[in-house]
Amino acid sequence: MSDTSNLPLDGIRVLDFTQAEQGPIGTLQLADFGADVIKVERPGVGDLSRHTVGGTSLEATNNPTYVAMNRNKRSMEVDTKSEAGKQIIYGLVKEMDVVVNNFRPGVMDKMGFSYEKLKAINPRIIYAAATGYGPVGPYAERPGQDMVAQAMSGVMAVTADPSIPSSIYPTALCDYTGGMHLCQGIMAALIGRDKTGAGRKVEVSLYDSMIAMQTQEAAYWNKYQKVLNWAAMPLAGHFEAKDGPIVVIGAFMPNPLKAMCAAFEIDDLTIPYPDMASQIENKAVIQDTLRKEVAKYTRDDCLARLEGQDVLCSPVRKLSEALEDPQTAINNMLLEMDHPVLGKLTVVSCPVHISDAPVTVRIMPPLLGEHTEEILREFGLAGDDGKSAG
Numbered sequence: 001m002s003d004t005s006n007l008p009l010d011g012i013r014v015l016d017f018t019q020a021e022q023g024p025i026g027t028l029q030l031a032d033f034g035a036d037v038i039k040v041e042r043p044g045v046g047d048l049s050r051h052t053v054g055g056t057s058l059e060a061t062n063n064p065t066y067v068a069m070n071r072n073k074r075s076m077e078v079d080t081k082s083e084a085g086k087q088i089i090y091g092l093v094k095e096m097d098v099v100v101n102n103f104r105p106g107v108m109d110k111m112g113f114s115y116e117k118l119k120a121i122n123p124r125i126i127y128a129a130a131t132g133y134g135p136v137g138p139y140a141e142r143p144g145q146d147m148v149a150q151a152m153s154g155v156m157a158v159t160a161d162p163s164i165p166s167s168i169y170p171t172a173l174c175d176y177t178g179g180m181h182l183c184q185g186i187m188a189a190l191i192g193r194d195k196t197g198a199g200r201k202v203e204v205s206l207y208d209s210m211i212a213m214q215t216q217e218a219a220y221w222n223k224y225q226k227v228l229n230w231a232a233m234p235l236a237g238h239f240e241a242k243d244g245p246i247v248v249i250g251a252f253m254p255n256p257l258k259a260m261c262a263a264f265e266i267d268d269l270t271i272p273y274p275d276m277a278s279q280i281e282n283k284a285v286i287q288d289t290l291r292k293e294v295a296k297y298t299r300d301d302c303l304a305r306l307e308g309q310d311v312l313c314s315p316v317r318k319l320s321e322a323l324e325d326p327q328t329a330i331n332n333m334l335l336e337m338d339h340p341v342l343g344k345l346t347v348v349s350c351p352v353h354i355s356d357a358p359v360t361v362r363i364m365p366p367l368l369g370e371h372t373e374e375i376l377r378e379f380g381l382a383g384d385d386g387k388s389a390g
Helices: 022-032 064-069 083-093 107-111 115-121 146-153 173-196 206-212 215-224 256-263 276-281 283-294 299-308 319-324 326-330 372-378
Strands: 013-016 036-041 073-077 098-101 126-131 201-205 237-241 244-248 313-315 334-339 343-348
Touching (some): 013 022, 022 036, 064 343, 098 173, 237 299, 276 283
Parallel strands (some): 013 036, 013 098
Antiparallel strands (some): 237 244, 244 313
């Protein structure tokens, strides 16, 4: 294995039962920070993300979606239904710092891997569980899924256009956020263990992660029974320039509408609409006037005018444009790899940059069961590989 001595989680061992997105995103961060993450995968099947991309089934057990979330991890196949497989897991738990799963509540218990069972084997174990809705409550037994969590949490109902009842965020917003919270909770528990010597249970859910994402909005609603919608601000929205759209926010300044009028050298609309309340009430009229002005100029012209007045703005870009931006490269946000199945591939790196500990591809996203024998030998568990059908 590559040297991880300079990485902050060097020496931390993680037994990773997670699959799909929320869990693997969390353990990817642990792996990037130097932890030895061992994926426990079902023989012949493996992580669900090996077989699906955007809901499309794939025959191969490697695809860009799986590869993007599983670098710097090792994979072992274990039939956890068999007695031999269970004994392998118990043997590994003795040497682990963290066990993490994203099954529904109770699944790990049925498998024989409850928190109580594993804590008895290793009192220092950090036992992390990522679920859809949490371990108890009316929704606890429901499967978790990103778009469902968007809908249940209220996030989907907040749209810029009041005529649209809901809007699906097209990337895995809940999974990414839940995965980050999972990593955060595990690292906090590890720091706590340094003080107490005892392990702890960490629980996160997609639902809670989305509720927490609306901290300001919830406080505003609870106080005033009104929806706090940043997209409802008088300038917030898409404006079509000659050669493409821009987005204008107009926040964090005393009078953004006045500044935007100055940027396009038009009559000051704050005279008929002097305060935020009147501007929000007349947003359609204000934006209709502004859209006509924006349409006269190229995107670059518009941005230069707005930036000259310190109005927050940006071109509306495709992901491909963002990936090609020099800022992305300067921030070291892309990693290149030569995968044994997919060939040359560029993936997104970790957004957390720690001095003297750069994120690299130390281990290629593993083939299914690629490290089974290696791990069994390393932990003195060689013999029955626990892969027999059970």
